[in-house]
Amino acid sequence: MGKVVGIDLGTTNSVVAVMEGGKPVVIANSEGMRTTPSVVGFNKDGERIVGQMARRQGISNPQNTFYAVKRFMGRKYGELNPPSKQVSYTIRKDEEGSIKIKCPRLKKEFAPEEISAMILRKLADEASRYLGQQVTGAVITVPAYFNDSQRQATRDAGRIAGLEVMRILNEPTAASLAYGLDKQDNQTILVFDLGGGTFDVSILDVGDGVFEVKATSGDTQLGGNDFDKKIVDWLADQFLETEGVDLRRDRQALQRLTEAAEKAKIELSGVTVTDINLPFITATEDGPKHLETRLTRAQFEDFCGDLISRLRNPVKRALSDARMTPAQIDEVVLVGGSTRIPLVQQLVRSLIDREPNQNVNPDEVVGVGAAIQAAILAGDINDVLLLDVTPLSLGLETIGGVMKKLLPRNTQIPARRADVFSTAQNNQTLVEIHALQGEREMAADNKSLGRFKLTGIPPAPRGVPQIQVSFDIDANGILQVTALDRTTGREQSITIQGSSTLSEAEVNRMIRESEQFAQTDRQRREKIDKRNRAEALALQGERQLKEVALEFGMQFASSQRRKIEALIQELRDSIARDDDRHIDRAQSDLQDALYELNREVRLLSSEDEDDFFGSIRRTFTGESDPVVRDYEQPYSGRTRNTSNDRDDYRAGSVSSGRSRPENRGYTTRSTRTTRMEDDWDEDDDDWL
Known part of the structure; x- marks a missing residue:
């Protein structure tokens, strides 16, 4: 079996890590970066590119560059709100109401799970390159508030990428593993996880190798991208007012606005004012138009006030579910790049009355925790007990369309709950079991996980038959629902693991x-x-x-x-x-x-x-130069057997009293030995 790694599949950036020598190591990609942008693109040659290279082409090729796809996983098109659809590429719904992403370059459509699988494959390949062996398994993290459909979609993405998904792990739980692995003293920590697309808050008891999640809450449609969106709308509204052009209708301009907004948000975490300059953002009949403006931190915080308010409720709900007060929290761990926003840190201080712990890298801590969980599953780390909870209530639909909760939210998993139900009509011979997930009172307002029928019930007056329905959920969050007729012993069950938007045939x-x-x-x-x-x-x-x-x-x-x-x-x-x-x-x-x-x-x-x-x-030993014969020289055009040659011989005499020709392209020497004269004699016929 190959190596198992931990992967933080993020909305904006993703991380892959592995345990080596008892220590977690974040694996850098081929570009040398420890985080990989969660972006997939197709260039002009139809070649697939992932990560930083795909992000670079976002402005020049917006329709074939896909980002923030995590928000679409496991969801139907009808569940999206208008801001979620405001991206530079095209999304549409298919016949089943699922989300499809259109790729004009390849003239085909992708499911969000396919795009995420390409990111996972890139991370696995980088890990294989680093480790020198094939990566076949992974622990993949998800927001704690992901429902069953979104979790299953993440599992499907891993399968499409060719990975065996060993565990689907909640992101705040992974962060607590990374933070508290070496902690011996018992602590109650609050993990505040604000990423690019999702927000989670979890309360855990950590210490001596035990990680017990007390409560979790969050918002899967709130993250750093929403803060970027506020800046985008502010810039677009300003430009619309001055130039009469809505930049949000131009894909390329929208992509440039989005990148400029993200850059401005990051800069405002360190300075109080930033300049935004976008030359040639568009063109009208009057010529090219430029966008030049200045954004202050006070302005940014002003139009992000509603987002900050949305962060309050999950924190209060988690404290209430854990039956704790802010004073009982020992540490606050910030996770996710968006927690660097000063206003967010100020909110945490006001809610918990404690300075947040910033000893962990908010961009990498979730991936490190996933690697620790992978090592636990592989048996490389012992004496660690992880007790997680289900983030949302699980139940079934009863008469009148009401949801009956069998597993309330924040129930420790693995868990099993059962209850007895009966028929609603006289002589009813079958019942339909409709499994649901959510917090609303009415079944129609919650997420449907699956349906099945229990048949063969003996005819009897309403209320007489006894149908026992049990819910079993394992550590991976996979739910099994079983219905048993106590009279006949007839049983029917369903495993809720195909609740994603993809069927098994589509996944294959x-x-x-x-x-x-x-x-x-x-x-x-x-x-x-x-x-x-x-x-x-x-x-x-x-x-x-x-x-x-x-x-x-x-x-x-x-x-x-x-x-x-x-x-x-x-x-x-x-x-x-x-x-x-x-x-x-x-x-x-x-x-x-x-x-x-x-x-x-x-x-x-x-x-x-x-x-x-x-x-x-020869210079140092005093030896004489060797004779260089005429026919050994690269001399061309020499005339032989002429009277002039004979005169030349007589004109220049040497020590032997014999004449020799002038320098005509061949090498001459100033001194000759007796042996040299003999050499000349040997060659007389050639010269004469």
């Missing part, structure tokens, strides 16, 4: 497509890499030809150089024709030709080196 289809897409991506990447290597080889060949010409002259290895020039042209023609077979052949031939050219250069260089060191040796 997406798994196959994901594998095919991965293979297509690899082939496309190999094709691009092949062309890049071929072009690099052509450039290398041109560079070497220039260097050889400058070093040794245009006549050196002229035939070999002409061959290389022809092969470079042939290689580039093959690249232009997109002919893989000819690219391989031309590349191989060019490599061989360059090797031969380099070999000739090395041979000539070694000869020059021998001459150089030989002259140095």
